[in-house]
Amino acid sequence: MDNDLHYEIIKPHKPLSDFVDSFWFLHNQSDSNKETTGLPDGRVDLFLFQSPTEPFRIALLGLGTAQHESAVIPANGLMFSISFKLLAIEYIFHDTISDIVNNGKLLPEGFWGFTKDDLQDFDLFVEKATKKIQSLLPKDIDKRKLKLFELIYVGKGAVTVKELSEKVFWSSRQINRYFNQQFGISLKTYCNILRFRASLEHIAQGKLFPEENFTDQNHFIKEIKKFSGVVPKELFKNKNDRFILLSTLPRK
Structure with missing residues (x-):
C-alpha cells in the first residue's frame, strides 16, 4: 500500500465472528488528500472518522453493489471501522439497511458510547467495541x-x-x-x-x-x-x- 496510507486489521473470535468480519483502521499520514475508488465487499461498515479539516463523525455504510468513484481520504484523516456481516443487521442493530444501498447514514455522536477520544488508540477501540457487541449478542437466532x-x-x-x-x-x-x-x-x-x-x-x-x-x-x-x-x-x-x-x- 501507498506509504502514506497506514492500514491495520484485526479479526474477531467466536462468537463475535458470526456477526463481525473485522476491525480495521486507515490513516492518511500525508498532508495531501488521497483519491480512491471503493469496491463492493459484502460488508456493512460502522465508521468513526476525523481529520484536521473535518469534525468527528460516526456513520454506517450500507452494502455497495458497484464501485464508487472519488472517495477522498482527507490529509491526516483517520478512520476506525467495524465491518459487520449481514446477520448483525437484524440481531445486533435490530434494523434494516435496505434504504442505504450504495449509500450511508450518519449516526449520533455517542452511538454505542463512542466519542472522538476513541480514535486515540486502535487496540482500546477494538476492546471497547468488542465488549459493546458482546453485550448485544442475541440469545436466540433463527x-x-x-x-x-x-x-x-x-x-x-x-x-x-x-x-x-x-x-x-x-x-x-x-x-x-x-x-x-x-x-x-x-x-x-x-x-x-x-x-x-x-x-x-x-x-x-x-x-x-x-x-x-x-x-x-x-x-x-x-x-x-x-x-x-x-x-x-x-x-x-x-x-x-x-x-x-x-x-x-x-x-x-
Missing part, C-alpha cells in the same frame, strides 16, 4: 438464517439460491423477500458480490483468470468490470493504490 449465512460465507458466494434453499429448508422466494426487505438487494446479487470479493484475492496475486465459480473467461471479465468498473488487468495494476480494498490484500 437457525435457518444462521445456517444460510454460514453456507454463503464458506462458499464465498459460489452457491446458487436453489442450493441454499434446499440446504436450509427455506423457500427461495422467502429468502429473497428477507434479503430485499432487510438489506435492499437479492441473495443472488449478494452472492455475486462475495464471489467478486474472493476474486480480488487472486487478482492481487496476478491471477487474471477465474479461480472462483465463473462460466468462462468472458464471464469473469464481465463480472469483474460490473463491480469494479475496470477489467482484471487494470485492477491488478492498481495505479496509485486507487483501489484501497485491493491494496490491503497481499500481492505476489
Whole structure:
C-alpha cells in the first residue's frame, strides 16, 4: 500500500465472528488528500472518522453493489471501522439497511458510547467495541438464517439460491423477500458480490483468470468490470493504490 496510507486489521473470535468480519483502521499520514475508488465487499461498515479539516463523525455504510468513484481520504484523516456481516443487521442493530444501498447514514455522536477520544488508540477501540457487541449478542437466532449465512460465507458466494434453499429448508422466494426487505438487494446479487470479493484475492496475486465459480473467461471479465468498473488487468495494476480494498490484500 501507498506509504502514506497506514492500514491495520484485526479479526474477531467466536462468537463475535458470526456477526463481525473485522476491525480495521486507515490513516492518511500525508498532508495531501488521497483519491480512491471503493469496491463492493459484502460488508456493512460502522465508521468513526476525523481529520484536521473535518469534525468527528460516526456513520454506517450500507452494502455497495458497484464501485464508487472519488472517495477522498482527507490529509491526516483517520478512520476506525467495524465491518459487520449481514446477520448483525437484524440481531445486533435490530434494523434494516435496505434504504442505504450504495449509500450511508450518519449516526449520533455517542452511538454505542463512542466519542472522538476513541480514535486515540486502535487496540482500546477494538476492546471497547468488542465488549459493546458482546453485550448485544442475541440469545436466540433463527437457525435457518444462521445456517444460510454460514453456507454463503464458506462458499464465498459460489452457491446458487436453489442450493441454499434446499440446504436450509427455506423457500427461495422467502429468502429473497428477507434479503430485499432487510438489506435492499437479492441473495443472488449478494452472492455475486462475495464471489467478486474472493476474486480480488487472486487478482492481487496476478491471477487474471477465474479461480472462483465463473462460466468462462468472458464471464469473469464481465463480472469483474460490473463491480469494479475496470477489467482484471487494470485492477491488478492498481495505479496509485486507487483501489484501497485491493491494496490491503497481499500481492505476489
